[in-house]
Structures are given as C-alpha cells and as structure tokens.
Amino acid sequence: MTRHLLVGYQATSTGRDALNLGIALAREQDAHLHVVIIAPQDSAYAGIYPHDRGYVSILEQQLGTWLDEALASVPGDVPATGHVITAEADAEGLLAAAGQLGCSMIVIGGRSGGLLRRYRLGSVATTLLHAAPLPVALAPAGYQHSGPVGRLTIMFGPRPGAVDVVGLGIRAAHRRSIPLRLVSLVLLDQPPAPDADTDDRSSRHDQEVLDSVTRYANRRLAEEAAELLKHGLASTVVSTGRTVDHAMDELDWQSDEVVVVGSSRLATRGRLFLGSTAARMLRTVHVPVVVVPAGHTGAPTAESDH
Known part of the structure; x- marks a missing residue:
C-alpha cells in the first residue's frame, strides 16, 4: 500500500532541507511525495500583496517555477507531485492539504539555530508541533542525506x-x-x-x-x-x-x-x-x-x- 508524505516546501534553504528529508524518508518505501507550496489567500483582510490581477498571475508563475525546480531535484526512484495550496496561514494550508491528499506525515525544515546545525523553530513548525493530528518530521538546517534511512x-x-x-x-x-x-x-x-x-x-x-x-x-x-x-x-x-x-x-x-x-x-x-x-x-x-x-x-x- 502506497504511503503519502507531504513536504512543506519553500524556495529557501529550509525548504530544501525539508525536501531532502522527504526524499530520504520515501526512498525504498513505496511512498509518494506531495511537495506543497502555500500561496497567500487573496483576501481583503490579508493586505500582503496588491490586489492586482496581473500581480497575481506573476506570483502564480513564480510559485509554479519554484515547484517545478523542486520536483526536478527529486530522484527518479521517488514518485512526486507538486501542489500550490491557497491558505490564510502556512500551517493551516499544510494541515488541510495533508488531509485532502491522505498523507500520513508532514515534513518541514527547521530554521538554523547556530552551532552544530541545531534546531530553531519558526512559526509554522511551532504551530504544527502543537496542533497537528499526524506525525511531523523536522529536518535540521543543512540536511543533505539522500536516503534511505539507515x-x-x-x-x-x-x-x-x-x-x-x-x-x-x-x-x-x-x-x-x-x-x-x-x-x-x-x-x-x-x-x-x-x-x-x-x-x-x-x-x-x-x-x-x-x-x-x-x-x-x-x-x-x-x-x-x-x-x-x-x-x-x-x-x-x-x-x-x-x-x-x-x-x-x-x-x-x-x-x-x-x-x-x-x-x-x-x-x-x-x-x-x-x-x-x-x-x-x-x-x-x-x-x-x-x-x-x-x-x-x-x-x-x-x-x-x-
């Protein structure tokens, strides 16, 4: 039975750490990776981006490009699909996507805490680690192991x-x-x-x-x-x-x-x-x-x- 793992991705070093861990966990496990980028919800209350149709298309195009680059880095022996999910908050979007896609785990990256690649939790990790209904895997900063888990x-x-x-x-x-x-x-x-x-x-x-x-x-x-x-x-x-x-x-x-x-x-x-x-x-x-x-x-x- 195929297992489904969700990777919360950003086009940052933290996102790449999460993707690397997702690949390591999926290797040799009949697991499917769902690489998810959260897009800001177009809400009158968000106030993050100008409400301009042209700007939205540029944003969507950029997110699609980042997602394509992430999927291109996934080895051929690990099946993966990409998703752009709209949500008011990243953690909310990841939890909703995990439920919709039938995922058994959420994989995210931890921000660098300084010496020896120790963890420092960002707001998304903090929210998930205090509310998620499924296991959450946290990648340390600079994680590069390509799997499988040994x-x-x-x-x-x-x-x-x-x-x-x-x-x-x-x-x-x-x-x-x-x-x-x-x-x-x-x-x-x-x-x-x-x-x-x-x-x-x-x-x-x-x-x-x-x-x-x-x-x-x-x-x-x-x-x-x-x-x-x-x-x-x-x-x-x-x-x-x-x-x-x-x-x-x-x-x-x-x-x-x-x-x-x-x-x-x-x-x-x-x-x-x-x-x-x-x-x-x-x-x-x-x-x-x-x-x-x-x-x-x-x-x-x-x-x-x-």
Missing part, C-alpha cells in the same frame, strides 16, 4: 504514552528492515557508578529498557522489542544525566539516522504537543526528528494491558 532511534522517558513512540518505531523498523535503537532517557541527581563489566552492563540495559517498555507502553510491544534484540535487529541505551543536555551528550548519531519522540502528557489524544523535554532534545540533536501525536498507534496503554 537507523531509527526511539526515545522515551518514565511516563505513560511511550506506546505511541515504541509502536511506531517497531513498525517502521520492520517496514524498512533497518536497526532499531531504544533509548530510555533517565534524569538523575547523580550519575550512576561505572560498571566495569561491559557485557553485564549491556545485558542489564537491555532488561531495563524492556522493563520500561512494559511499564510505560505494554507487554506486547516489550515482547516485540525483545524479539528484535534476540535477533540482533535492535539495541538499547539507558541515557542518564542531571539534565536533558547531559543525558543527550551520551548518545552518538549517524548521518542516516532518524529520531522519534512522543508528545507531552498535556497533549489531547490524536494531537501533537511538543513537550519541554523533547524541546530541549532539539537543542542537541542534529539529525531529523519525528514527533508523534498522543494515541497515534491506537494501541492499549500499559494500564489497560495489565
């Missing part, structure tokens, strides 16, 4: 709701036939004492992460994760630190990697809401991040599974 990292902490992240991660890793990394993020007042036995520490981390999946997701997902670990298709990390930044410093990243995080506990079911922990992660991660809406998998919670 490793998937899912990050979860000690709270109910991990079922959305773990469920999506396991399904995506199966579908893509790529390694899965399960990262349990634990904030501590003091770092744990080092363990000299590497094999014992690895085994303990596996069990600790699986216990966390059982506790904060459900037994079924923990069993699926254990099966992946058994066959060498997954790995576990317990990332600890006094702050999110310290815990994230323990992690290594690959250029072909994508990270999946969940929504805040404040999120309404079926909607995204970027939590404070995930927002702090964006300060240090320099690979693409996918944020998943609350209740996205439709799987039972840990409480209902016991």
Whole structure:
C-alpha cells in the first residue's frame, strides 16, 4: 500500500532541507511525495500583496517555477507531485492539504539555530508541533542525506504514552528492515557508578529498557522489542544525566539516522504537543526528528494491558 508524505516546501534553504528529508524518508518505501507550496489567500483582510490581477498571475508563475525546480531535484526512484495550496496561514494550508491528499506525515525544515546545525523553530513548525493530528518530521538546517534511512532511534522517558513512540518505531523498523535503537532517557541527581563489566552492563540495559517498555507502553510491544534484540535487529541505551543536555551528550548519531519522540502528557489524544523535554532534545540533536501525536498507534496503554 502506497504511503503519502507531504513536504512543506519553500524556495529557501529550509525548504530544501525539508525536501531532502522527504526524499530520504520515501526512498525504498513505496511512498509518494506531495511537495506543497502555500500561496497567500487573496483576501481583503490579508493586505500582503496588491490586489492586482496581473500581480497575481506573476506570483502564480513564480510559485509554479519554484515547484517545478523542486520536483526536478527529486530522484527518479521517488514518485512526486507538486501542489500550490491557497491558505490564510502556512500551517493551516499544510494541515488541510495533508488531509485532502491522505498523507500520513508532514515534513518541514527547521530554521538554523547556530552551532552544530541545531534546531530553531519558526512559526509554522511551532504551530504544527502543537496542533497537528499526524506525525511531523523536522529536518535540521543543512540536511543533505539522500536516503534511505539507515537507523531509527526511539526515545522515551518514565511516563505513560511511550506506546505511541515504541509502536511506531517497531513498525517502521520492520517496514524498512533497518536497526532499531531504544533509548530510555533517565534524569538523575547523580550519575550512576561505572560498571566495569561491559557485557553485564549491556545485558542489564537491555532488561531495563524492556522493563520500561512494559511499564510505560505494554507487554506486547516489550515482547516485540525483545524479539528484535534476540535477533540482533535492535539495541538499547539507558541515557542518564542531571539534565536533558547531559543525558543527550551520551548518545552518538549517524548521518542516516532518524529520531522519534512522543508528545507531552498535556497533549489531547490524536494531537501533537511538543513537550519541554523533547524541546530541549532539539537543542542537541542534529539529525531529523519525528514527533508523534498522543494515541497515534491506537494501541492499549500499559494500564489497560495489565
């Protein structure tokens, strides 16, 4: 079954980052890219452009040219179509287009935040990451990996709701036939004492992460994760630190990697809401991040599974 991904495009470096990520996510996945440019709605209240028919045709021509250039850069093995959508606001237009086109994800670019290609969220990203009813993928500034995705990292902490992240991660890793990394993020007042036995520490981390999946997701997902670990298709990390930044410093990243995080506990079911922990992660991660809406998998919670 063909999956449909929407790329929110602009003829800027941010738009090119989003398009590159869309291509990487679509590669070898029987996925169709919908490259969408939002045109300002011709409204008497907008006041952005002169209400002149000749000017509108010039604007439409320019948008069409930018869209043609974007589509020409998409590799031949990735089917793609372009759309110019009229809307009062970019985020509103992208959400409407995603619904009309049957897209399962919106891909956008993050503005450069300075050092190490870290994220700085613009108004469109901020709106989508606090309201979208489907996953949103955010490309870091300067993203150029052409795909396919080579490793998937899912990050979860000690709270109910991990079922959305773990469920999506396991399904995506199966579908893509790529390694899965399960990262349990634990904030501590003091770092744990080092363990000299590497094999014992690895085994303990596996069990600790699986216990966390059982506790904060459900037994079924923990069993699926254990099966992946058994066959060498997954790995576990317990990332600890006094702050999110310290815990994230323990992690290594690959250029072909994508990270999946969940929504805040404040999120309404079926909607995204970027939590404070995930927002702090964006300060240090320099690979693409996918944020998943609350209740996205439709799987039972840990409480209902016991």
